[in-house]
Amino acid sequence: MGGGVEKVNTRVIASAAGIPVASLYQYFADKDEILLALVERDLAEMEAQVAGDLAELSVLSVRTMVETTMRAYVKVYHRRPAFVVIWLRGRTNAAINDFCRAHNRRMGAQLFQLARDSGLVAETSTPLHAQLAVEVADRIFQIAFEDSLEGNPDIIDEGIDVVTSYLETHATPAGISGVPRG
16 A cells, blocks of 8 residues: 555455455445554554554553553554554545544543543643643654654654653653553
């Protein structure tokens, strides 16, 4: 899928899958449906990676949550380069953009709830803070993976620091020092 999502059409998809174009239309109405099905599949893997990696943490803090979540995304981006093209470079497609934004809101809400339940965020903190952090992290990934399917590790590292610094302004002392996981 080189060249970006706008250059992908049903012929390219069918060719990559090794099936006739007509077969695609038995299951999907158009290119957007196909791309969204691929994104949904890869996001399920992404969410499983994040959940698994967060579950392995012995100490939970704002920093460990941000770093673990962002590095989990990078693991999946490395395993699924086509996902990078669709997810990070496909935002010119309205259906993908809308889907991405909705996913980011859900991810922010889930991460906020984990942080709130763990006593990591101040009472005045709201889900908006986490949702904004997820959107910023998403944009950082777009920049980091703009020129390479491997991503620029310096941009990713700096991005982790940026998101962590922002969220720590809404953290409790325990959110900064960390709490043991049981």
